[in-house]
Amino acid sequence: MGETLRATLDDTLGPTLAELDKAALRRRLRPLDSGIGPRVTVDGRSVIQLCSNDYLGLSSHPLVKEATTNAVSNYGSGAGSARLIVGTSLPHVQLEARLATFKRTEAAVVLPSGYQANVGILQALTGPGDVIFSDELNHASIIDGCRLSRAAVEVYRHRDVNHLGTLLSVNAGARRRLIITETVFAMDGDLAPLNEIVAVAKRYNASIAVDEAHATGVFGATGAGLVEKYELWDSIDVQIGTLSKAVGALGGFIAGSQAVIDTVINSARTFIFTTGLPPMVAAAAQAAIQIIVDEPTRRTKLWRNASFLQEHLVAAGYTITETASPILPVLVGDSATSISLSETLLKNGVLVPAIRPPTVPPGTARLRVTPMATHTKSDLTTAVKVFTDAKQQLETR
Numbered sequence: 001m002g003e004t005l006r007a008t009l010d011d012t013l014g015p016t017l018a019e020l021d022k023a024a025l026r027r028r029l030r031p032l033d034s035g036i037g038p039r040v041t042v043d044g045r046s047v048i049q050l051c052s053n054d055y056l057g058l059s060s061h062p063l064v065k066e067a068t069t070n071a072v073s074n075y076g077s078g079a080g081s082a083r084l085i086v087g088t089s090l091p092h093v094q095l096e097a098r099l100a101t102f103k104r105t106e107a108a109v110v111l112p113s114g115y116q117a118n119v120g121i122l123q124a125l126t127g128p129g130d131v132i133f134s135d136e137l138n139h140a141s142i143i144d145g146c147r148l149s150r151a152a153v154e155v156y157r158h159r160d161v162n163h164l165g166t167l168l169s170v171n172a173g174a175r176r177r178l179i180i181t182e183t184v185f186a187m188d189g190d191l192a193p194l195n196e197i198v199a200v201a202k203r204y205n206a207s208i209a210v211d212e213a214h215a216t217g218v219f220g221a222t223g224a225g226l227v228e229k230y231e232l233w234d235s236i237d238v239q240i241g242t243l244s245k246a247v248g249a250l251g252g253f254i255a256g257s258q259a260v261i262d263t264v265i266n267s268a269r270t271f272i273f274t275t276g277l278p279p280m281v282a283a284a285a286q287a288a289i290q291i292i293v294d295e296p297t298r299r300t301k302l303w304r305n306a307s308f309l310q311e312h313l314v315a316a317g318y319t320i321t322e323t324a325s326p327i328l329p330v331l332v333g334d335s336a337t338s339i340s341l342s343e344t345l346l347k348n349g350v351l352v353p354a355i356r357p358p359t360v361p362p363g364t365a366r367l368r369v370t371p372m373a374t375h376t377k378s379d380l381t382t383a384v385k386v387f388t389d390a391k392q393q394l395e396t397r
Contacts, residue, residue: 024336025356033062039373040351046281047351048308048383050369055326056217056298057374058248058288071283076157079276084265087276091283096253097288102224102293103255104233109264110285111251112277114213114242117252120268121147122180123208125260126151129175133167133206135159135192137185142211151178158185161196168204177206184214187368189323189362194226198235209238218326223292223299246292249285251277274337302326302373308380309371316388319364328369329355335392338365344390352384 020026034041040049058064071091079087092110111117120391122145126132130151134142137158146153154166154171157166164179171177179201182191193211201208212225216312220228223246225235238260243251254264264271273364292298306326313330314320321329330352338354345352345367356365 004246008033018283023340024334030353031299038372038379041346042346042351046380047346047349048386049351050371050375050383051261051352051371052372053245053301054215054248055246055370055372056248057372058217058246058291058298060249061288063285063293064248064284064293067287067331068284071280075279077280077297078222078278081275082153082272083094083276084272087204089276089279089282090284091279092276095282095286095289098289102222102289103227103239104224105239105255106258107261108253108255109261109271110243110251110277110282111268111271112251112274113183114211114240114244114252115144116270116274117240117242117254118142118211119148120264120270121144121238121254122149122151122178123269124264124267125149125178125207125238126178127207131171131177132178133164133177135181135185137188138180138182139186139213140182141339142182146180158186159193160194161200164197165200165204168199168200172204177204178209180204180209180211182211182213184212184218184325184327186214187355187366188259188329189327190321191226191242191324191327191331194230194232194236198232202235207234209240210236212239213245214325214327216241217292218302221296223296241280243285243288245284247288248276250281251285280332300371302371305373305375305380308377309369309384312384313369313382313387316384317385326371328371330367330369332365335365338367341390341394342367344393345386348386348390350386 032040032042036052036054038049039046057124075089082088096110098109112383118141126149128150131154132146132151133154134146135153135155135158138395154167156167183192183305198256215225217223227233227239238256240254243249310320310328319331321331323329332341335356337358340356352367352369355368
């Protein structure tokens with residue numbers, strides 16, 4: 001019986017997978033033989049890695065590893081339960097206090113992932129009778145949070161504040177109106193026009209939540225993000241983010257007023273019904289945030305490396321979208337061509353997987369190049385040479 005059911009299920013899945021193969025959209029996992037760094041080991045071979053979100057190289061920082069080891073010794077490997085039962089440890093409390101200070105908010109709360117943070121905040125703060133206004137290129141976690149919130153959803157054109165204002169004006173009767181946007185868009189590297197969004201939100205009495213996933217650690221005087229860069233602490237109601245990118249750990253956070261955080265703790269299903277972040281990870285994240293504040297030269301190196309790569313890749317004939325961050329989207333267009341380019345790069349020692357639909361719109365497949373602060377000039381010079389040769393090979397086929 002079980003085998004028959006399994007065969008039937010496989011039969012129904014087969015055509016879908018075949019269609020993905022035909023469209024060059026099927027994805028496969030590529031295990032690494034090493035930790036994340038400027039170089040990684042793939043199939044026993046050392047290659048230059050230009051695709052992670054560990055922008056500052058903190059996942060392997062000695063102080064972060066020390067904090068992790070100490071926390072494992074004191075608290076073990078897991079939280080043991082949901083946070084509201086016995087899953088809250090001292091590292092959680094300390095990390096949340098540190099995040100609140102870092103983000104200049106009254107309070108903060110940590111969840112196991114950034115995905116859960118976005119889904120949880122939207123479900124906790126909005127519902128029937130409310131309207132969420134979401135940028136059309138927001139992350140999948142925001143899109144899913146909108147769907148699960150049961151609020152009405154208005155999608156405004158990417159970074160189009162005039163369109164946002166129009167949608168706000170025709171939804172004046174909503175109980176609660178919440179604008180949500182990424183501050184740095186993950187696949188294009190461009191920035192949300194936060195000052196303009198704040199102005200239109202004030203005009204129409206709307207609240208604002210921002211996802212600082214790719215801005216935290218990268219922007220601002222202390223690395224606190226785009227809200228810090230533009231000094232908008234008093235104008236943004238909720239700051240969301242991850243601990244898995246520039247912070248180099250794992251988890252998501254929500255920072256805001258005490259009322260917002262209490263609402264999340266009492267209402268967000270992604271917080272209430274899941275085991276807490278492992279204490280060792282919370283300790284690692286707290287150590288990493290301190291490094292972000294104490295070592296601004298890491299941000300300087302990251303931006304310098306990104307500028308070097310952008311300049312030389314454009315000179316080599318590549319098209320890079322209008323990024324304003326260390327995310328360098330090398331536009332290819334066709335999915336099959338993007339895979340071919342990626343495979344050629346890897347064969348010659350550079351790892352940058354192809355990004356294809358549905359992650360990006362059809363016809364905009366790309367290589368998302370993301371340097372780290374810890375890449376050396378030699379790493380980048382070698383990578384540019386590999387990219388240049390790969391483009392020449394592609395054009396002669």
